[in-house]
Amino acid sequence: MTPPLRFLWRMLGFLAVVAALAVVLSPELGTAFATNPVLNALIIGVLLVGIAWNLRQVLTLRPEVAWLENFRGPRQGAPAMPAPRLLGPMASMFQSRRTERLSLSAPAMRSVLDGIASRLDESRELSRYMTGLLIFLGLLGTFWGLLLTIGSVSEVIGGMSVGSGDLNQLFNQLKTGLAQPLKGMGTAFSSSMLGLSGALVLGFLDLTAGQAQNRFYNELEEWLAGITRLSSGVLGDAGGEGGSVPAYVQALLEQTAENLEGLQRILARGEEGRAQTSQAMMTLTERLSVLTDQIRASQTLMLRVAEQQASLGPVLQRLADAQAAPAADEVVRGHLRNTEIYLARLLEELTNGRVQSTAELRSEIKLVARTIAALAEEAPR
Known part of the structure; x- marks a missing residue:
């Protein structure tokens, strides 16, 4: 939707132009304001209140x-929005069906x-x-x-003395008397x-505020029109004559359509x-x-280790016999130490291989257990 700040900036720009003109014409405006400070201050006060009200709108x-x-596009993790004031009835109407597909009838949309x-x-x-x-x-x-002008003119005319014949005095009286009518x-x-x-300033601000509200209303109407379900209101021909659907039949049809839509959503889920x-x-x-392949590989490795241990038996026996013989020399001892x-080293490698294989088997078994547990939790849904 169109953000209202666009119209707000337009209003602020117009007020800036008006303020600039007021600063340029400040001497003349000050003189005009001094002629009647009370009434002019009241006019300026009403103007300021009207400006603040239009900006608030x-x-x-x-x-x-x-x-x-x-509401139209909820975001995950976004904080909950407070309930609106202007759209309060619509919000309370839609709040119970927020997770479902919205659908309105034409009378409900028009009412909203x-x-x-x-x-x-x-x-x-x-x-x-x-403004008025x-x-x-x-x-x-x-x-x-x-x-004030009429009263002052009457006083001037009444106070003039023509019988004296002094034109200078008469002219001075006329100048003095005309000061009050000019005021x-x-x-x-x-x-x-x-x-x-x-009134001109407030008229423009009211026009701009009305444009912002109309834009909001039109875009809201377009969105509601997209979720409005229209009904034909006419049944099929019965005996060659078409009749309008009674209210209870139309309500029953709308309820049936809503139930079918709900069933369709359930099937889709x-x-x-x-x-x-x-x-x-x-x-x-x-x-x-993958776990089966790893277990087979581990079994093959264990068979190879067992075969190597079995092949080492005769060698160890010969080494034991050589150590028991009294004629063993230094060469035999060196071979024994190397053996x-x-x-x-071989035992250490076997131990490390068993530990690693056991750890891998444990991790794979844990993964399988978690997967089975997740499937068990999703199955009731």
Whole structure:
């Protein structure tokens, strides 16, 4: 699914442009703000709250998208995702069938989508209200300024004295009296400017947040449409006339279809289990063949050792007779020492060979025992 951060960066870029324009026009904006600080501060406060709310609307889609991606493609060893808020009803509906193949009927899909659409629209109502509120505050400041202007103009006209005949004094009175109406006009135009500018900013942010929510809704609808099962709703011709399926018959057919799908999944798992068992049996057969070959080789080696020991018997007897003879010389003794050394080496090699053969036999027997135990555990499944 499309990540909502893409729309968030678009909103932040627009806010950066607006902030740059505000910095460039800061002297004029400061003068306009000073004409009516209370009302203008209220407009700016509403604008900041609306900006924060629209950013929150996009950020709340992140856990929803993460949960949906984790549900569609769960990863081994991944931590459990917290339950979503926007997709709460759908999550509770799918949680019990997470390990199975999901399938929805068309009315169930429409019900889920209608609930999500109503929640999305409800979350955008506050943003739309704040946009209208900014326009209302701007108009309120306009009418307030016009009232001040009209009252000040009436006071100026009433305070002018034409009978004195001094034009300079009359002109000075007119300049002094027009200061208050001009202040009222400044209040009117500054409030209108800030209100309409804030409404323009919030309108773009609400539009971007709506695009993010619509993209999320459309992709969710596409995914749900892929797992939705459609029914014809019409039985076959009976007596030449087609009739619509009653509600209980349609429910019975849907339940039968779900049971058949469940049976198909069970059979598929049974086939997979039998394939795994066959593969394990083949592996066990190969291991047993190798073990049999090793045992035969060990028996052949033991026969050869026994034959060598039997052939050494006459030699040892002759050596014993030579040692018992009183006329044995140094040559015979040297042969005897060499023979003893040879026999010692031979015995050592035989001992090492037996130990190694015994260790190999033990390891192969352990492997066979583990394989048989694993097969015994998989058999009940």
